[in-house]
Amino acid sequence: MSRADKIRKAAQRTAGEVREAAKRQRDTQRRERARREFAVGEHRHCSVCWAPIPLDADPPVCSDEECAEKQRKREGSRKRLTVMLYLFPAIAILLVLLQAMGASG
Numbered sequence: 001m002s003r004a005d006k007i008r009k010a011a012q013r014t015a016g017e018v019r020e021a022a023k024r025q026r027d028t029q030r031r032e033r034a035r036r037e038f039a040v041g042e043h044r045h046c047s048v049c050w051a052p053i054p055l056d057a058d059p060p061v062c063s064d065e066e067c068a069e070k071q072r073k074r075e076g077s078r079k080r081l082t083v084m085l086y087l088f089p090a091i092a093i094l095l096v097l098l099q100a101m102g103a104s105g
């Protein structure tokens with residue numbers, strides 16, 4: 001291999017690397033810009049996978065069917081939990097009242 005060949009090869013390799021690096025940088029910049037543009041606008045996150053979704057999305061999940069299903073289940077258990085949260089103290093108070101009435105009466 002002659003010296004000129006070596007230089008040409010090295011130059012080609014370097015050019016290729018530069019092209020690669022430029023492409024990578026462009027990709028990164030494009031992603032950054034897309035992210036920023038989305039971040040500027042008001043938005044919320046899918047409550048399951050935290051993907052950004054429109055602010056008025058209801059229920060607050062992305063378009064993924066799996067997320068919608070999980071959200072439905074979660075909503076159901078949340079409602080049960082809320083009911084229990086009120087029901088148990090109510091029963092406890094009722095028992096105390098009954099006992100007090102029994103003791104006095």
Ligand SMILES: [Zn+2]
Pocket residue numbers: 046047048049050051061062063064067
């Ligand atoms: Zn999701």
